[in-house]
Amino acid sequence: MTPSPEQPARPAAAEPRRRSSARSTPTIYDVARAAGVASSTVSRAFSRPDRVNAETAARIRAVAADLGYRTNPLARALPTGQTSMIALATADITNPYYFELIRGAQAAAAERGYTTLLADAQESVAIEREGLERVIPTVEGIVLASTRMSDSAIRMLAKQRPVIAVNRDISDVPNVVTDHAMSMRQAVDHLADLGHRQITYLSGPEAAWANGMRWRSLRLYAGERGIHVRRIGPYAPTAGGGARAAADFPAVRSSAVIAYNDLVAIGFMRRLISFGARIPGDVSVVGFDNIFTSALTSPELTTVAPPLRTLGSMAVHNLLALIGGASPTTVRPLALPTRIYVRASTAAPATRRRSWRDAPAPREPATTRGNRLPSSG
Template structure:
């Protein structure tokens, strides 16, 4: 059925070894044989079986990308960029959406481990120990999480939060809510940590509500709690949650930013399209994916090196969802 290297060898009148050599390094073979082989390859439409190649070389040419939720445009953008970069470097991508379930994450990583040369783990929900266990077998790069011995790509959330809270403070806000994302999310802890620190510095009261799922529904479900907390502004774990807040506020005729200001996180396309347009802390989503792949490939070629931990900047984008604090 499928055409193999032997078919090519037979048609070209050479051995399989020579076909292999021609493909790997055309210079290592006489011009005559090379032509024969190339002709046969064209005629049969031969494409090497990468799985079989992986068996002998130990390199599969595959990367695994694991993420919590593809329906979140943030992850979609990251994985799109990762995929594109991987293809450019001649790698194929295994995709696993774990639906926010750490157990699924563990299972999938184990099942896929032998089929990939490395993993890109986006916002992994597993424990540090579990991650260390995986890393024993396969190189991994963490996105949106920074722990001990792993290469990682993260965002300077503390600085983003500083920009956001400074912005709110300048507008007169003194009591601000943070809608927390998943408890198992490192980003969530990091954002909260940065926020607490700068809130202390600026003398802003910080009210923490949540945790909620990092989705629109999560935002909708917590909106009334936010309103009940008598704040004049709210920072959401991410844009989706912020959009949920906006939606519920609108339904309850709470004016944004008249009654309450709202800030998101991520800078997904959508945030610019709603109205009021969402003020948000934007990150370079494609760069996260692209740099993640680059880092992973470096880690694969040189596993011994000290892990690189890239921290990308966050940038507050002021739009229409923030305004002066309502006098209390």
């Protein structure tokens, strides 16, 4: 902006120097000058109010507000290392399962003045790693919501930043999980109360921790209630997977089905209906997760809902505790309670069906040690 005969032709060219009280954002120095104090005092007026006289602080605040001063989080982050940001890594942001979890997490974070960085892995381990790699230097901690990473990779990560795993149990890494046992018990109880005597489980990915938990719990509680269980799968945790399950189902012929998750349940129902089956007339179906779509299907899906929101906020809450210096052992994992939403996809088994059942309440499932199944992809 040297005084030249002609004005420079480009209006867009930003002025090179933004010295002092130019038009850019005011800094503590501007506030300090206007308030007649040292910049350090301004700084303290905001970050350590107890360290400065109340009146002075008030005056500074007033001046600051007047000038429209806002402390620059980046500048603050440099000397302190406190970026006030955390990362939330999800396997797939488009999975409705995460919605409420994300919300809970963001709300809890915002409440404490933290900003949430969402890292979407898009189901790719490479993308996940890259994204995480990118944000690590910026964030103070990380919430891993159903990551695809290996246990060891996660432990590695936990060395660099505080980490909380959601619904995953890794030694040395603090976590928050839903009470899978309880959720399955709710599903089983519901079906048992309706009078079902046999249940088929549509298995999800074998690698999924939750899948193992569900199946184990199902066997346990079904056993307790004298119900016969079977498992088919594994299937992809999608509507497509559920459709494939429907194709396999006729061989099983149980009156009730518990699916790995809602998507599978929905895919299963649709295909089965297209085969001419009636739901819940011929078979009752229960899903997990209560994704919002499950209330829009025909029939509406009975499902067991994890406390997603709480899960998210709890994860962040614990993460912040960790960041605050709490020892990992202090933030012990706790299993959050679930809730069953009974809708239209479940009913008492049809009487005629019961005819081809003879079972005098067997207490031991047929597929006792049957941990492995035809791996149909």
